[in-house]
Amino acid sequence: MSRVSLSPDAAPGWAPDRSNGVVLVSCGEPAGVGPEIAAKAWAARGADLPFVYLGDPAHLPAGTPFVRVSEPAEAPQAARHGLPVLPHPFPDPAEPGRPSAANATEVIAVIARAVDLIRQGAAGALCTAPIHKHALQSGAGFAFPGHTEYLAHLAGDVPVVMMLASSCVAPGLRVVPATIHIALSEVPRALTPALLEQVIRITHAGLRRDFALAAPRLALAGLNPHAGEDGAMGPEEIAWIAPLAGKLRAEGMDLAGPLPPDTMFHPAARARYDAAICAYHDQALIPIKTLDFAGGVNLTLGLPFVRTSPDHGTAFNIAGRGIADPASMLAALEMARDLARRRATGRAA
Numbered sequence: 506m507s508r509v510s511l512s513p514d515a516a517p518g519w520a521p522d523r524s525n526g527v528v529l530v531s532c533g534e535p536a537g538v539g540p541e542i543a544a545k546a547w548a549a550r551g552a553d554l555p556f557v558y559l560g561d562p563a564h565l566p567a568g569t570p571f572v573r574v575s576e577p578a579e580a581p582q583a584a585r586h587g588l589p590v591l592p593h594p595f596p597d598p599a600e601p602g603r604p605s606a607a608n609a610t611e612v613i614a615v616i617a618r619a620v621d622l623i624r625q626g627a628a629g630a631l632c633t634a635p636i637h638k639h640a641l642q643s644g645a646g647f648a649f650p651g652h653t654e655y656l657a658h659l660a661g662d663v664p665v666v667m668m669l670a671s672s673c674v675a676p677g678l679r680v681v682p683a684t685i686h687i688a689l690s691e692v693p694r695a696l697t698p699a700l701l702e703q704v705i706r707i708t709h710a711g712l713r714r715d716f717a718l719a720a721p722r723l724a725l726a727g728l729n730p731h732a733g734e735d736g737a738m739g740p741e742e743i744a745w746i747a748p749l750a751g752k753l754r755a756e757g758m759d760l761a762g763p764l765p766p767d768t769m770f771h772p773a774a775r776a777r778y779d780a781a782i783c784a785y786h787d788q789a790l791i792p793i794k795t796l797d798f799a800g801g802v803n804l805t806l807g808l809p810f811v812r813t814s815p816d817h818g819t820a821f822n823i824a825g826r827g828i829a830d831p832a833s834m835l836a837a838l839e840m841a842r843d844l845a846r847r848r849a850t851g852r853a854a
């Protein structure tokens with residue numbers, strides 16, 4: 506696969522990072538496993554992987570050594586002694602598995618504060634610990650389906666794409682759901698030619714910019730079983746998905762499909778592409794979470810800053826028990842650091 510070198514960049518209105526690549530971790534839902542996996546990530550890597558936890562230190566597991574910092578740039582030094590914490594006070598303590606409505610407003614405020622810090626150049630990238638979407642919607646009227654859409658809004662209502670990536674399986678896997686958190690019954694209406702074309706173009710640009718792929722190879726899933734099987738199982742592939750794919754190929758894009766979704770994730774098929782563009786959430790996320798739940802990373806393409814996240818959620822059923830696996834958080838932190846370095850230097854991470 507050929508690689509591309511790009512110039513260092515900072516989006517207009519976004520100051521260049523002056524923290525030397527420190528990753529900011531938004532605490533997410535404190536009743537979930539976020540504080541625990543952040544503490545465990547620090548315990549595993551310490552100053553090797555400097556990051557700052559933006560949240561209430563009272564929500565960390567009892568006994569977590571932490572160091573209060575006043576700005577992210579202090580993290581590399583502070584991380585030698587404890588988890589660096591940029592304090593953000595919450596009204597309520599964290600009760601494992603039982604989100605507090607009063608805390609919901611601060612969960613959202615932490616995400617907004619993190620983006621502001623990055624906009625000012627105080628941190629290099631954002632890694633979000635999981636939020637509980639329903640808790641934020643019911644507790645604080647959160648108007649977004651998730652981080653992805655909220656971050657797009659905070660960045661100026663820019664078009665973005667959700668990608669989940671794993672490099673722990675061979676061949677690796679990157680998946681993109683073109684529609685995200687909507688009911689399955691809404692997918693055929695929501696998946697329009699304009700949306701799918703935008704998702705494909707943002708993914709293509711993101712693979713070039715953040716993964717140094719000069720000519721990304723994309724695989725496009727059909728919407729229907731067997732990609733419609735010549736119209737026998739649905740009209741969308743013939744009506745517009747195949748013509749859109751043809752148009753993009755005619756421009757020179759390396760794009761296969763529409764492919765039958767059930768046969769595009771086995772190892773030999775995965776070796777043929779750098780990212781799979783899928784029609785809906787579960788078509789994309791089931792394969793990657795099945796193959797690599799522990800090491801998968803969720804990232805947002807199209808933002809003017811690097812954002813990653815563990816692939817899992819708040820895991821209320823195990824919160825507070827000390828058994829949460831920090832592997833996905835560690836992978837997300839590493840990817841955030843690597844992508845931020847690449848954007849800062851213009852070289853592949």
Ligand SMILES: NC(=O)C1=CN([C@@H]2O[C@H](COP(=O)(O)OP(=O)(O)OC[C@H]3O[C@@H](n4cnc5c(N)ncnc54)[C@H](O)[C@@H]3O)[C@@H](O)[C@H]2O)C=CC1
Nearest residue numbers: 634635636637638639814816817818819820822823829830
């Ligand atoms: N980036 C984010 O903010 C994300 C948030 N969510 C939200 O999380 C909430 C719960 O979602 P679920 O579907 O229950 O998925 P989940 O990922 O929280 O849990 C699914 C299963 O995986 C286990 N699990 C998750 N993380 C683990 C870890 N680090 N170590 C060991 N086991 C782990 C859980 O115990 C549970 O059995 C929902 O509100 C969802 O919207 C889900 C995914 C990502």
Ligand SMILES: NCC(=O)COP(=O)(O)O
Nearest residue numbers: 650651652653654803814
């Ligand atoms: N299923 C993926 C997920 O829920 C992550 O959403 P987001 O909070 O990263 O937008």
